Amino acid sequence: MSNNVIDKISELAESVLSTTDFFLVDVEIKGGDIPEIWVSVDGEERGVNMDECAEISNELSFLMEAHDLFSGRYRINVSSPGLDRPLVDRRQYPKNRGRRARVSYRQDGEDLKVEGTLQDVSDKGIVVKINEQTTVELPFDDLVETKIIPSFK
Template sequence: MSDQLTEQLKEIAKPVVEQEDMFLVDVEVKPASTKEIWILVDSESGGVNVDTCSRISRELAFLLEEENLINSAYRLNVSSPGLARPLSDSRQYLKNSGRRVKVKYKSGDDYLTVEGELTHVVNGTSFDVIADDGSHIKIGFSDVVETKVIPKI
């Protein structure tokens, strides 16, 4: 039921998020005494702010009540994915170009890891990482296992 609910939530949330000039990164349903629904959003043209999240949350709450998808108490949270979450949409790579990343990726039959600067993002296709040793590594999005932004300290 949870996978089906997650897919239904994505279908409802996507147009609401897009009307705010943002894109849907993920939807998570977390079981708890009060079920938690997390709608994770991002923007190509800027950051994610509280006012936009509030508008999305109000519209989604209205639609969820109208659709009557959830028949128990729940808490709706709309937020940016934050730095702790791996990048999951190619649009997030473009936004993070120039930042330091750690990428786990598949190369042939091997799994490799590289740390360095994210550069030259070709939306939907590939990106480059300038590794710490100065080498340039081209990685296709289809080969990515996980990419995390490394915050500056």
């Protein structure tokens, strides 16, 4: 599927989300006889619930049909990014403060990994507490991937 279609869906999704407290994380199109559009949304303060996903989906579908993006049928799925997805937007970090994370980063041309508690978030980067004595400050520009480790307490 063309990047132009993904860009247009992203633009339409951003317009739908502009009236909410959510932001667009990602748009993916998976091929097949009936294309599947996956739209991930998140909030800075909280996650998105099923009713909100359904409302966003309905509004986005209406706009997509008005712009005639697909000639035939398609499926649209709007959801939160999910536990297994990495954080891809800086706005996702603050609400995850205090949670365990696995962080991959590049420093001086070397690929490194650290696991610990996401202790702090600033405009410039994050602080990961590895243990009682050790914290690591990582600039956003050095981050490769951050995944939150689910806790089922």
